[in-house]
Amino acid sequence: MQEVKGHALLTNEVGLHARPSVKLTQLAKRFAATVEIAIAADGPWTDAKSPVKIMRVKAAKGETLYMRANGADAEDAVRALADLVNRKFDEE
Amino acid sequence: MGEQKNVGIVIVSHSAKVAEGAADMVRQMVGDSVPLAAVGGNADGGLGTDVGAIMGAIDKAWSESGVAILVDLGGAETNSEMAVEMMPEDRRERIVICNAPLVEGAVMAATEASGGSSLDAVRATAEELMGG
Numbered sequence: 155m156q157e158v159k160g161h162a163l164l165t166n167e168v169g170l171h172a173r174p175s176v177k178l179t180q181l182a183k184r185f186a187a188t189v190e191i192a193i194a195a196d197g198p199w200t201d202a203k204s205p206v207k208i209m210r211v212k213a214a215k216g217e218t219l220y221m222r223a224n225g226a227d228a229e230d231a232v233r234a235l236a237d238l239v240n241r242k243f244d245e246e
Numbered sequence: 247m248g249e250q251k252n253v254g255i256v257i258v259s260h261s262a263k264v265a266e267g268a269a270d271m272v273r274q275m276v277g278d279s280v281p282l283a284a285v286g287g288n289a290d291g292g293l294g295t296d297v298g299a300i301m302g303a304i305d306k307a308w309s310e311s312g313v314a315i316l317v318d319l320g321g322a323e324t325n326s327e328m329a330v331e332m333m334p335e336d337r338r339e340r341i342v343i344c345n346a347p348l349v350e351g352a353v354m355a356a357t358e359a360s361g362g363s364s365l366d367a368v369r370a371t372a373e374e375l376m377g378g
Contacts, residue, residue: 176275176357183361205357206374 158187160232161195161220166242170213174243179205181238187225189235195220202235253359253368254281254307256315257352258300258322260293262286268316268349276356283307295322300329304341312340312365314372316351340365346372 164170170178182189182202190199193213199222200207213219219239223231238244255272259265265286272282283303288294300315307313315330317323323343330341342365344351351372358371 172353173275176353179357180276180360183363203361204371204374205354206371209354 156228157222157224158228158232159220159222160236161218162236162239164213164215164217164219164239166246167215168245169215169217170208170211170219172209173245175208175211176205177243178235178238179203179208181234182231185223185225185227185231185234187223187228187231189221189223189228189231191235192220192222193217251309251311252280252362253311253355253365254283254309254313255352255356255359255368256300256303256307256313257282257284257286257348258295258303258315258317258326259284259286259348260295260318260322262291264318264348268352271349272352272356275353276360280356280359281307281309281313282356295325297325297328297332300326301332304329304333304337308337310340312342312368314355314359314365314368315341315343316346316348316355316372317343318348342369344369344372346375350375 189202192199221232221235257268265284269284283306285299285303355372358368
């Protein structure tokens with residue numbers, strides 16, 4: 155299985171705050187693949203399905219969110235997460 | 247998937263306002279896919295907790311997958327334990343009281359539950375908040 159990577163710029167005002175964190179976790183949980191995010195291309199990586207760990211990432215507007223996934227639906231997972239970030243978490 | 251019901255969340259505070267506010271946060275941040283009940287205050291409407299009211303909240307948030315309870319201080323925990331003990335035997339083992347902060351724990355537990363996670367996973371996520 156090949157690892158799929160992606161990234162997206164945080165452009166919403168609050169960045170990866172509480173509510174966006176919850177949305178990101180809920181979305182990641184829909185995929186069977188392991189999904190991780192980081193605020194640098196080389197990590198450290200955080201389990202995107204863990205609400206507590208994602209809440210602690212605290213990335214701000216203007217930072218780039220990196221994603222990587224492993225599993226059958228890894229590509230869909232990375233695309234969906236990048237979409238969510240690009241849509242400003244549907245909050246603005 | 248689909249058929250499996252999400253774990254329910256019960257919020258028990260000494261204050262009805264705190265319980266209601268915490269439930270508002272869960273609803274707004276997590277959505278409506280998780281059975282949720284919040285209870286606070288004693289039988290006289292003052293600060294405190296009430297075993298019967300907690301049992302009612304467990305019933306309201308009941309899910310075949312189980313219920314995770316979040317409590318604030320002392321009496322909320324002991325009265326919740328008592329409420330669990332008074333529930334039908336076949337339900338008791340599917341009710342857990344989380345060792346976690348009330349508001350954050352409720353939001354985190356509900357987030358975990360909204361993804362269809364097991365009761366053990368929901369509790370572990372809430373209690374992860376205590377792990378630093």
